Amino acid sequence: MALALTLFSIRPSSSSSSSNPSHFLQPSLRSPSTLSPFLHSQPSFSPLIISQPQINDSSLFRFQPSIHTFFHCCCTTYTANTDVQFGTLVSLFEEIGISFEETKLLLLNAPELTSIPVDSLRARVHSLHSLGLDRVSIYYLVIKRFTVLTDNEIEHLLSFLRNELQGQLEQAKLKRLLSDNEPKFLAGFPQKVQLLVERGIPVDKIVRVLNKVNLSKALCHRSMDEIDRIIGFLEPFGGIALIVKYPPILNYDLDYQLIPRIRVLTELSGGDECGTGKVLNRFPIILNYSVEHIEEHIQFLRSFADFDDQQIFRIVSVFPAIFTSSRERKLRPRIHFLKECGLDSGDIFKFLIKAPVFLSISFDKNLAYKLVFLLKIGYKYRTKELTVAIASSTRISCENMQKVMNLFLNYGFSSEDIFAMSKKHPQILQYNHASLEKKMKYLIEDMNRDIQELLDFPAFLGYKFDDRIKHRYEIKKGLRGGQMSLNKLLTVSSEVFTGKPKKASSVKSELK
Numbered sequence: 001m002a003l004a005l006t007l008f009s010i011r012p013s014s015s016s017s018s019s020n021p022s023h024f025l026q027p028s029l030r031s032p033s034t035l036s037p038f039l040h041s042q043p044s045f046s047p048l049i050i051s052q053p054q055i056n057d058s059s060l061f062r063f064q065p066s067i068h069t070f071f072h073c074c075c076t077t078y079t080a081n082t083d084v085q086f087g088t089l090v091s092l093f094e095e096i097g098i099s100f101e102e103t104k105l106l107l108l109n110a111p112e113l114t115s116i117p118v119d120s121l122r123a124r125v126h127s128l129h130s131l132g133l134d135r136v137s138i139y140y141l142v143i144k145r146f147t148v149l150t151d152n153e154i155e156h157l158l159s160f161l162r163n164e165l166q167g168q169l170e171q172a173k174l175k176r177l178l179s180d181n182e183p184k185f186l187a188g189f190p191q192k193v194q195l196l197v198e199r200g201i202p203v204d205k206i207v208r209v210l211n212k213v214n215l216s217k218a219l220c221h222r223s224m225d226e227i228d229r230i231i232g233f234l235e236p237f238g239g240i241a242l243i244v245k246y247p248p249i250l251n252y253d254l255d256y257q258l259i260p261r262i263r264v265l266t267e268l269s270g271g272d273e274c275g276t277g278k279v280l281n282r283f284p285i286i287l288n289y290s291v292e293h294i295e296e297h298i299q300f301l302r303s304f305a306d307f308d309d310q311q312i313f314r315i316v317s318v319f320p321a322i323f324t325s326s327r328e329r330k331l332r333p334r335i336h337f338l339k340e341c342g343l344d345s346g347d348i349f350k351f352l353i354k355a356p357v358f359l360s361i362s363f364d365k366n367l368a369y370k371l372v373f374l375l376k377i378g379y380k381y382r383t384k385e386l387t388v389a390i391a392s393s394t395r396i397s398c399e400n401m402q403k404v405m406n407l408f409l410n411y412g413f414s415s416e417d418i419f420a421m422s423k424k425h426p427q428i429l430q431y432n433h434a435s436l437e438k439k440m441k442y443l444i445e446d447m448n449r450d451i452q453e454l455l456d457f458p459a460f461l462g463y464k465f466d467d468r469i470k471h472r473y474e475i476k477k478g479l480r481g482g483q484m485s486l487n488k489l490l491t492v493s494s495e496v497f498t499g500k501p502k503k504a505s506s507v508k509s510e511l512k
């Protein structure tokens with residue numbers, strides 16, 4: 001990959017880089033955003049009517065000088081030479097879509113523009129254009145921050161973006177980068193990208209990472225040292241892999257966000273950095289939550305569910321999204337419900353490890369339907385049995401649950417039968433309906449069994465179809481074992497099923 005070959009060739013910019021036109025001005029400290037007041041206070045230019053090109057016609061770029069002169073310019077302080085210079089400047093800007101009026105205002109704000117050879121400005125416009133920026137974008141950029149045309153460092157940056165990053169930075173990112181940052185914040189950009197690569201971000205991932213971060217926050221407004229510290233801090237928690245997986249992690253402030261937020265989790269885990277890293281890797285958005293928010297959730301689980309920190313961290317590990325669930329609207333009523341069903345703290349912990357999404361699924365759109373199904377087939381409110389069935393049913397959609405119920409009813413089971421089977425083997429409530437149907441059909445049509453056998457052995461529905469059910473049945477059917485119980489056919493281990501030929505015979509022969 002060509003990108004790989006060149007990324008390492010960047011040198012720290014010695015500011016008088018020979019490739020840069022040395023006559024370009026240093027960044028002006030004036031803010032170009034002070035333009036607007038002038039828009040209303042400078043009516044004296046109005047007599048000069050310049051036909052303004054259509055802004056959206058990007059074919060209007062003509063990168064050759066086109067001489068217009070404006071000898072009627074009101075600014076009598078210009079010499080004849082600067083008049084020519086001014087004229088070509090106006091015509092260059094006109095090509096970008098900047099009107100004569102706007103050019104005047106720009107010059108009031110940045111008189112130094114006139115002392116830069118127009119060819120250099122033109123070359124810069126060309127350079128921006130070659131990165132894919134269209135005329136409208138360049139227009140807004142120049143109006144907002146004329147230093148994109150005048151500052152030396154910008155050329156260095158542009159050639160880095162073009163040559164090293166192969167122009168792959170997204171347009172929106174590029175526009176933000178150039179318009180939101182003063183040149184002094186852009187100067188170190190290439191070195192900072194190089195630092196990321198040196199610290200381990202794969203070259204083929206670097207553009208993707210850059211496209212997903214706020215470049216101003218993550219790079220421009222940070223020193224090399226700060227970037228280095230962040231990478232170092234994240235190391236025990238997954239480091240580069242975590243950054244590549246979730247680039248926006250670089251947007252967080254190290255001292256005010258990353259360190260305190262990650263510390264809360266590490267402390268909860270009892271110092272388990274690896275475990276904390278897994279949580280971050282699984283659910284990096286957790287970092288969006290303030291220390292207070294996370295602590296309040298933890299405190300709630302301690303006091304309301306009577307969990308210790310180890311239990312809470314285990315729940316967070318299987319379900320880090322717990323922090324997105326509101327304490328009062330979700331956590332409290334759900335845990336209260338489990339308590340009402342007779343679960344103690346230990347039971348609630350086991351329940352949540354198994355079915356943590358119970359805490360977050362919608363009541364109206366999800367849980368309520370399932371409860372209705374379960375109560376309809378015979379479960380009783382406020383019983384432990386009900387919580388077991390709920391734990392199983394949280395894993396499937398309401399549609400699937402409905403289809404599973406209909407399937408059983410179609411095959412002749414009553415509600416009581418489904419209730420009985422689900423008490424024996426709660427997982428039947430979480431199987432996919434299509435796979436259930438396939439197995440039930442096979443049981444009746446190929447194995448020639450009575451569907452009612454499922455009442456004794458509902459676990460039949462949980463075995464893998466090809467690997468276990470079909471495979472074993474085909475072996476046995478020729479051996480007049482065709483009518484052995486489903487339980488016997490399926491539950492014995494593979495070794496027992498195949499008769500442990502090797503071990504058994506070798507032991508026997510040794511005994512002889």
Ligand SMILES: *[C@@H]1O[C@H](CO)[C@@H](O)[C@H](O)[C@H]1NC(C)=O
Pocket residue numbers: 214215216217
């Ligand atoms: C990026 O960060 C800057 C500076 O920290 C901020 O002003 C800007 O709003 C952010 N941009 C986005 C798109 O969030």
Ligand SMILES: *[C@@H]1O[C@H](CO)[C@@H](O)[C@H](O)[C@H]1NC(C)=O
Pocket residue numbers: 285288
């Ligand atoms: C995280 O926070 C940032 C900044 O406040 C916000 O832009 C972003 O949408 C949040 N992400 C999520 C998934 O909540």
